[in-house]
Amino acid sequence: xxxxxxxxxxxxxxxxxxxxxxxxxxxxxxxxxxxxxxxxxxxxxxxxxxxxxxxxxxxxxxxxxxxxxxxxxxxxxxxxxxxxxxxxxxxxxxxxxxxxxxxxxxxxxxxxxxxxxxxxxxxxxxxxxxxxxxxxxxxxxxxxxxxxxxxxxxxxxxxxxxxxxxxxxxxxxxxxxxxxxxxxxxxxxxxxxxxxxxxxxxxxxxx
Amino acid sequence: xxxxxxxxxxxxxxxxxxxxxxxxxxxxxxxxxxxxxxxxxxxxxxxxxxxxxxxxxxxxxxxxxxxxxxxxxxxxxxxxxxxxxxxxxxxxxxxxxxxxxxxxxxxxxxxxxxxxxxxxxxxxxxxxxxxxxxxxxxxxxxxxxxxxxxxxxxxxxxxxxxxxxxxxxxxxxxxxxxxxxxxxxxxxxxxxxxxxxxxxxxxxxxx
Numbered sequence: 404x405x406x407x408x409x410x411x412x413x414x415x416x417x418x419x420x421x422x423x424x425x426x427x428x429x430x431x432x433x434x435x436x437x438x439x440x441x442x443x444x445x446x447x448x449x450x451x452x453x454x455x456x457x458x459x460x461x462x463x464x465x466x467x468x469x470x471x472x473x474x475x476x477x478x479x480x481x482x483x484x485x486x487x488x489x490x491x492x493x494x495x496x497x498x499x500x501x502x503x504x505x506x507x508x509x510x511x512x513x514x515x516x517x518x519x520x521x522x523x524x525x526x527x528x529x530x531x532x533x534x535x536x537x538x539x540x541x542x543x544x545x546x547x548x549x550x551x552x553x554x555x556x557x558x559x560x561x562x563x564x565x566x567x568x569x570x571x572x573x574x575x576x577x578x579x580x581x582x583x584x585x586x587x588x589x590x591x592x593x594x595x596x597x598x599x600x601x602x603x604x605x606x607x608x609x610x
Numbered sequence: 611x612x613x614x615x616x617x618x619x620x621x622x623x624x625x626x627x628x629x630x631x632x633x634x635x636x637x638x639x640x641x642x643x644x645x646x647x648x649x650x651x652x653x654x655x656x657x658x659x660x661x662x663x664x665x666x667x668x669x670x671x672x673x674x675x676x677x678x679x680x681x682x683x684x685x686x687x688x689x690x691x692x693x694x695x696x697x698x699x700x701x702x703x704x705x706x707x708x709x710x711x712x713x714x715x716x717x718x719x720x721x722x723x724x725x726x727x728x729x730x731x732x733x734x735x736x737x738x739x740x741x742x743x744x745x746x747x748x749x750x751x752x753x754x755x756x757x758x759x760x761x762x763x764x765x766x767x768x769x770x771x772x773x774x775x776x777x778x779x780x781x782x783x784x785x786x787x788x789x790x791x792x793x794x795x796x797x798x799x800x801x802x803x804x805x806x807x808x809x810x811x812x813x814x815x816x817x
Contacts, residue, residue, distance in 0.1 A: 406618040413617055414642055414679060418649035425650065426759030429643050433763060435621055436636050442625035443632065472621060479617075548777040552633030552770040556640060559766030562810065563759040569817040570755040603769065610776040 405479050422490070427482035427567050431475045431524050434560030437531040438472035440553035441465075444538040447546050457541045464534050471527050471534075475560075478524050482567075485517040514575050518584055521567035525591045528564060531557035532595060536602050544609065551606030558599040565592060612686050629697070634689035634774050638682045638731050641767030644738040645679035647760035648672075651745040654753050664748045671741050678734050678741075682767075685731050689774075692724040721782050725791055728774035732798045735771060738764035739802060743809050751816065758813030765806040772799060 405413060405424055413432075417424050445465035448454045454461070492509035496502045532554055539550035568588050572581045612620060612631055620639075624631050652672035655661045661668070699716035703709045739761055746757035775795050779788045 407616050409614050409616055410620055410639065411613040411683065414646045414683070417643065418646040418653065418676070418679065420650070420653035422654075422753075425753070426647060426756040429647060429759050429763060432617065433640060433643070433766065436624065436640070439621045439625040440633060440636060443627070446625065446627035447629075469625070472625065476618065476621070546629075546632070548773045549633040551773040552636050555766045555769045555773075556636060559640065559762045562762045566755045566758040566762075566810075566813060566817065569814055573817050603773075606773060607776055610773065610780050 405483065406476050423483045423486050424479070425486075426563055427486065427521060427524075428479045430521065430528075430560045430563035430567060431478040431482060432560075433556050433563065434524060434528040434531055435472050435475040435479075437528065437535065437553045437555075437557035437560060438468045438475060440549050440556065441468040441531060441534045441538055442472065444542040444546050444550045444553070448538070448541075448543040451543060454541075454543060460537070461542065464537060468531070468534050471531055474527050475524065478520055478527070482520050482524075485513065485520055489513040489517050510574075511576060514571050515577070515580055518568055518571040518575070521564040521571070522584060522587060522591075525561050525564040525568070525588060528557045528561035529591050529595060532561065532598060532602070536598070539602055539606050539609075547606055547609050551603060554599055554602040554606070558595065561592070561595055612690065613683050630690045630693050631686070632693075633770055634693065634728060634731075635686045637728065637735075637767045637770035637774060638685040638689060639767075640763050640770065641731060641735040641738055642679050642682040642686075644735065644742065644760045644762075644764030644767060645675045645682060647756050647763065648675040648738060648741045648745055649679065651749040651753050651757045651760070655745070655748075655750040658750060661748075661750060667744070668749065671744060675738070675741050678738055681734050682731065685727055685734070689727050689731075692720065692727055696720040696724050717781075718783060721778050722784070722787055725775055725778040725782070728771040728778070729791060729794060729798075732768050732771040732775070732795060735764045735768035736798050736802060739768065739805060739809070743805070746809055746813050746816075754813055754816050758810060761806055761809040761813070765802065768799070768802060 442465055445461045448461045492513045495506040497506050535550055535554035575581050649672055652668045655668045699720045702713040704713050742757055742761035782788050
């Protein structure tokens with residue numbers, strides 16, 4: 404399991420010529436780092452005298468960010484699993500017409516499944532960005548730069564997840580499926596570049 | 611050592627109310643992930659028949675990206691070390707005027723030292739972004755999305771490092787030091803948002 408690897412070992416694997424882990428796992432881990440930083444700001448706000456009024460909200464956000472972190476770490480694993488399914492499908496025999504057709508069906512079905520992971524990752528990262536905004540605004544001012552790193556990490560993970568959707572749909576033949584997934588992704592991405600820039604600027608202004 | 615922690619354990623520590631690891635370590639790790647993905651694209655390009663003409667260039671880039679990855683992982687450690695120095699200085703006694711003055715000097719000197727780590731991190735990340743562009747353009751087309759994730763990770767790390775510079779200089783009294791470091795940072799940041807966007811678009815167009 405990637406999550407049980409040391410950071411050093413994971414980065415060695417990422418850099419190697421093995422196809423997994425790759426950009427998909429990197430995206431989910433960056434998103435999980437963003438979620439963890441949101442949690443950190445909450446943890447450093449809860450119980451502090453000057454922040455009593457926001458304590459209930461911080462507790463709610465903490466529960467959400469910790470759930471998102473767990474979901475994103477699950478995606479690190481599922482990204483590798485679905486990628487391996489795609490590779491296995493490409494490796495199927497293609498000598499007879501029957502084999503060719505079965506192989507092609509398997510590839511298409513694996514690619515569709517593989518598209519769902521980055522879509523879910525993008526959704527979770529958009530949520531990390533939204534939570535970052537609240538902790539940057541209302542959380543402990545002493546760690547507002549960490550809230551800023553949270554949004555930047557969440558946004559990088561979102562953009563990476565988008566690339567992982569684009570690369571998969573590029574090989575999918577079912578046009579309806581492709582346009583539905585791209586529409587879903589566009590809905591998630593909508594306004595996120597601007598929001599990221601706004602939160603970054605507001606954090607910078609507080610430093 | 612953070613690099614020897616499992617990803618799961620590191621994220622638990624990041625999320626906790628302990629002040630380290632925080633945004634500084636997260637920035638350096640994101641930069642190292644970007645560097646590792648550049649290496650991955652190089653490793654999947656070197657030795658491939660269709661890419662013989664770019665093999666010498668890919669080998670050079672690989673050497674650079676692996677060196678940057680090592681530097682960035684060193685920064686994870688030094689970021690925690692300099693942060694601890696700053697905290698130790700804040701913890702010095704401040705009962706007599708002499709103690710107050712000695713404490714203030716220690717704090718200022720530790721803050722200046724702590725500013726150098728994110729500046730070095732930003733420099734390394736800008737280099738990761740430049741290398742990402744080359745591998746996105748000339749590397750193995752099958753992994754161009756990984757080159758795209760490399761640039762996004764490098765850029766997020768760069769922006770995070772910038773926030774870590776801003777937060778430190780905010781408490782530094784030596785105006786010459788502050789303006790010199792901000793000028794240095796601005797030099798590193800200059801053009802990087804546009805470059806990031808350009809590389810992202812060119813990768814997206816290839817998918």
